[in-house]
């Protein structure tokens with residue numbers, strides 16, 4: 161097999177004092193943190209579409225990076241070269257998982273879905289053959305139900321029953337390929353599941369049809385032996401002005417309303433959280449406390465731009481607070497998929513590696529620091545103390561649901577005015593986090 165990234169060596173851990181650009185400074189897969197190896201805490205995944213597909217094209221200009229891997233794009237030879245390049249890339253970084261859309265793996269035939277499906281059979285055989293004897297596996301698969309013009313009015317939410325059949329057909333095939341590749345999960349990101357204007361939209365019918373498609377996916381998936389989790393990946397806007405899966409709270413409500421909550425969890429993407437005017441930590445926390453934290457799309461938004469820029473994660477504060485939630489959740493059933501792309505001017509193969517090394521180190525640092533925050537105990541201790549009035553007396557009765565409004569009102573009348581609820585101490589706690597982050 162020809163080598164694509166010839167001048168890039170195997171990336172190893174060298175520690176924080178290393179200045180070697182081809183080494184991890186923090187990601188030490190063998191290091192044990194809170195009883196688990198770092199590599200088990202952080203099942204990283206390569207996103208097929210960005211890493212092997214995105215060439216820097218934007219609405220103002222064509223591609224800057226060459227992702228042809230020596231073949232003509234749009235051919236099966238190119239699809240196979242992407243597999244070869246992807247496996248070499250993952251091996252050099254020690255990444256064990258990959259994520260894909262159907263149309264990232266093979267070119268879609270514009271006139272016949274049967275042709276596309278045959279190509280998917282062929283490429284999945286090829287992936288299995290090439291990953292045999294390695295520990296590289298599929299993290300999750302998904303169907304791209306947003307790119308093709310047929311989905312302009314939606315996929316599960318389309319007005320057209322014919323188009324709905326194509327959404328169903330793609331989900332069916334993508335599930336089969338996910339099972340074949342041993343995937344841990346299956347994602348629904350509803351790119352076109354939303355609307356532009358209520359002047360032309362039946363929201364109730366659209367939402368019921370999406371739920372119905374998800375139910376059929378669960379039934380079919382379970383019937384072919386898929387044991388993993390289904391995920392909704394919430395996103396508030398872009399491409400549609402109104403997306404049905406706005407954020408974790410909305411998506412969880414939807415899943416419960418339609419009886420899908422036993423089979424689905426959340427796939428939380430950092431940049432989608434910020435588009436919803438939430439923090440990454442908020443979305444993870446809401447998912448965690450509802451038992452719905454499944455997987456993560458690891459990236460970050462550019463804070464001065466208002467769209468899904470999919471930057472590689474660089475912000476250690478965010479990564480630390482994210483890993484704090486992940487540790488509290490007891491880990492992910494999925495993993496950390498770098499749904500991130502190089503900036504348009506970072507257009508070389510070297511940049512692809514710099515990006516992953518930096519992103520993996522960011523989450524490794526986040527994990528180390530989150531564990532330190534938990535072991536330090538000041539933050540958790542403060543929160544426990546803040547709510548201590550519910551541990552005994554009337555507070556305990558409230559928690560045990562043993563009170564009535566009349567009893568509580570009588571209590572208030574007796575007290576005349578409440579005791580001081582106490583300071584929130586936000587700035588002190590921010591100082592604690594800084595202390596833990598920067599004490600060396």
Ligand code: XLS
Nearest residue numbers: 302349393429457468499
């Ligand atoms: C787009 C989404 C997409 C999903 C998979 O914003 O992040 O890439 O992760 O369809």
Ligand code: NI
Nearest residue numbers: 393429457499
């Ligand atoms: Ni994503």
Ligand code: NI
Nearest residue numbers: 429432468499
């Ligand atoms: Ni995204």
